[in-house]
Amino acid sequence: MTKLNEIDSKLTELLTNNKNEIDGFAAKIETADKAIQDANEELKNAESTVNVEDYNRAKNNIWSAKHAKELYEKAKVDTEKTPLIDRKQYNSILKEIKDTADSEQEELNKKAIELIANIRNLANESGEITNKANELMNNLQRHIYREPEGNIPREDGTTTWSSDEIYNARITVSDFYNSKVKGTPLSKLAGEELQQDQKLNWGVR
Known part of the structure; x- marks a missing residue:
């Protein structure tokens, strides 16, 4: 400033x-x-x-x-x-304030865009970790331990319900990005729309 x-x-x-x-x-x-x-x-x-x-x-x-x-x-x-000051000076200083603020905001936007791009990469990695954990937990539960789905009989004659084990971390970069960053103008400037378009194009291929 x-x-x-x-x-x-x-x-x-x-x-x-x-x-x-x-x-x-x-x-x-x-x-x-x-x-x-x-x-x-x-x-x-x-x-x-x-x-x-x-x-x-x-x-x-x-x-x-x-x-x-x-x-x-x-x-x-x-x-x-x-x-x-007179009107001419007023208009001149007013323009200078606006132009200067715009310029300095743009510089900060450039720095923020770099950070957001890094956060998006971390969020993608965070999502992959969650997906991999769920995949492993499902494999362990259904294919290694071989727990059946739905009602499971107990020795005392009652039944219990078997739900899929799901990995839920309390805090993740992925949740932060999706709830606070994704969809914002700065995120789009950081390449969010381009990334989505590329994924769509890859899907077509």
Whole structure:
């Protein structure tokens, strides 16, 4: 995901720079609030001492601080709402993300196809082992031990039913492949359909 991480870094940088701007305006708003508070205190003192110069200076400071706060608040809102890129840049980055993701997915698909082909070969071998075990068990039961099929009389006069011995492994590669992998798009890309077609063709011959 190297390329996608690079895109992520660029987008993160845009967001970080934007946040820094917003935080900067927030700090200036806070400074303006403090200036208004201080100027109001100065105004009260000037009124109590009837000091015209201090009074005028306090009034000017209040006016300046309020207007500065208003300006910073507008700038903060604009910075929060204004898109960080234009439409052309948006479409370009969007396409880059999709194309990059498609390319990286394809690389992983190629690796997965190799693994699936190996699993299918193991599954075939697993199936052959199961079939061979069943064949041997049947030969042992019916032809070596020569246990008859169906009802078997017992010495006490009762009967018991003789079923074919069947080999069932708890976990097999064959079961995994058939239940989880076979029929999936990746399995087909790994040659599943081709393999089935070949078997059909061999059957015709």
